[in-house]
Amino acid sequence: MSLREIYLPIIILITVLFFIKAKQKFGFDFFLIFLIYLISNFLVELSASFSVHYIGNNMLLYNISILTEGLAFCYTFYYVNNSFLIKKIIVISATSFLLFWVIDFCFMQKNNSLDTYSYLFSAINLATFSLITIYKFVFKNAFNNPFHNLFFWTSIGILFCYLGNIPYLASINTLAVNNWKTYRMAISLNIISQVVNTILYLMIIIGTICHRPETNYKLE
Amino acid sequence: MPSPGNELQIGIIITTVILLLLVAFILFLVVVFRDRQKKARAHLEKELINAQMEIQEQTLKTISQEIHDNIGQVLSLAKLNLNTFSIHPDEKVQLKLNDTKELVGKAITDLRNISRGMHGDKITDIGLQQAIENELRILENSGQYNTELEVVGEEYKLDPKKEIVVFRMVQEALQNSIKHAKAKSIHVKLENSENKYIVSITDNGIGFNKESLQSSQTGIGLKNMQNRAAVINGVFFINTEPGHGTAIQIALNK
Numbered sequence: 001m002s003l004r005e006i007y008l009p010i011i012i013l014i015t016v017l018f019f020i021k022a023k024q025k026f027g028f029d030f031f032l033i034f035l036i037y038l039i040s041n042f043l044v045e046l047s048a049s050f051s052v053h054y055i056g057n058n059m060l061l062y063n064i065s066i067l068t069e070g071l072a073f074c075y076t077f078y079y080v081n082n083s084f085l086i087k088k089i090i091v092i093s094a095t096s097f098l099l100f101w102v103i104d105f106c107f108m109q110k111n112n113s114l115d116t117y118s119y120l121f122s123a124i125n126l127a128t129f130s131l132i133t134i135y136k137f138v139f140k141n142a143f144n145n146p147f148h149n150l151f152f153w154t155s156i157g158i159l160f161c162y163l164g165n166i167p168y169l170a171s172i173n174t175l176a177v178n179n180w181k182t183y184r185m186a187i188s189l190n191i192i193s194q195v196v197n198t199i200l201y202l203m204i205i206i207g208t209i210c211h212r213p214e215t216n217y218k219l220e
Numbered sequence: 221m222p223s224p225g226n227e228l229q230i231g232i233i234i235t236t237v238i239l240l241l242l243v244a245f246i247l248f249l250v251v252v253f254r255d256r257q258k259k260a261r262a263h264l265e266k267e268l269i270n271a272q273m274e275i276q277e278q279t280l281k282t283i284s285q286e287i288h289d290n291i292g293q294v295l296s297l298a299k300l301n302l303n304t305f306s307i308h309p310d311e312k313v314q315l316k317l318n319d320t321k322e323l324v325g326k327a328i329t330d331l332r333n334i335s336r337g338m339h340g341d342k343i344t345d346i347g348l349q350q351a352i353e354n355e356l357r358i359l360e361n362s363g364q365y366n367t368e369l370e371v372v373g374e375e376y377k378l379d380p381k382k383e384i385v386v387f388r389m390v391q392e393a394l395q396n397s398i399k400h401a402k403a404k405s406i407h408v409k410l411e412n413s414e415n416k417y418i419v420s421i422t423d424n425g426i427g428f429n430k431e432s433l434q435s436s437q438t439g440i441g442l443k444n445m446q447n448r449a450a451v452i453n454g455v456f457f458i459n460t461e462p463g464h465g466t467a468i469q470i471a472l473n474k
Contacts, residue, residue, distance in 0.1 A: 192234055192238065
């Protein structure tokens, strides 16, 4: 197994260590849920790296990770936003996503392929919420510096990660077919995916370092 | 099929492009946030000055009412009592009695004038020009200062809130001329042009070095005037040099 295959779990592990070190900066409930999310993601990525190396298919793990990641980030946006309307929209979106994921996982797409519909659903939701959150941090909150806030950096990370991953993950089932013509495109899209995944964890690390507990992180 | 070298090249290009996009996006957010923060701070500062001025106006109003209702009444009663004395046979005592009556009368008039200058509502009732005239008359009556009020153009009625702010600025300028500049002659000009209303206060005092005010405590009064001018969307100018007097100008758009 090469280092390239396990570089993402290593980055996630570093993120977990940074996050644990800064635990006093966050509320207990948020810390716990976000830590569970990071650890589960670490385990998923690590197992996925091993399973792709030894078994050849890791799609089941990623399909489950689409759900856990989508819900964890929905909770993050729910936690950071104080607006009743946005909270309501997040709850409705998360519930719809959960139902759609179950239908997609059980009935729509094959088990050995990635649930691209669910991924797209989640990506559009999360990219929209992250844009709203970034907008609120920058435009509606002139006296609290967003650059001292983990959620702001995480929102940037989520935006880049999900938007950047859409072309690769939405077309992965087609690209996976042995076709030399699409090989070059698959490589390019895979690199984009790796870079934006790294950016997400990098943003979480930066946010953890820059976060100031005295900052009022709730958005009206 | 691309070679490993090609793959690396693609990787480097893609990574660079994405990182550049990320940096550009974050920089954009920094610039926008800084701009909004600057605007919000300016707005807050204006609100604070407004609140400060409102508190000051309220305090002055209370003091003015106290002077009028309490001290003024006591002095009026004292004058009334003095008037009830019959003519004293001793000429010296009678002279002292007359002097006392006159002094009490002067105190009543002075207090009434001070009270009028303090009360914001009274200023808006009589108008800016009349209020400034009263202030100059008080100075003139002290016998220590020569004052002059020049009105160019027709009398212009400012918005009541602006009127009080301008009047307080004129009062501050007059106080500065007396206390710090040690001026003997003060000239106030109200100029009503086509699209501007300009109030100028010029004295023949000792003047000062403008740069020295930046860091000193004595600049607070002038800074306050500048802030007040900003609150009413006016422009505040000051022109002074040591030994050459001071000229202050408040310009308002109509």
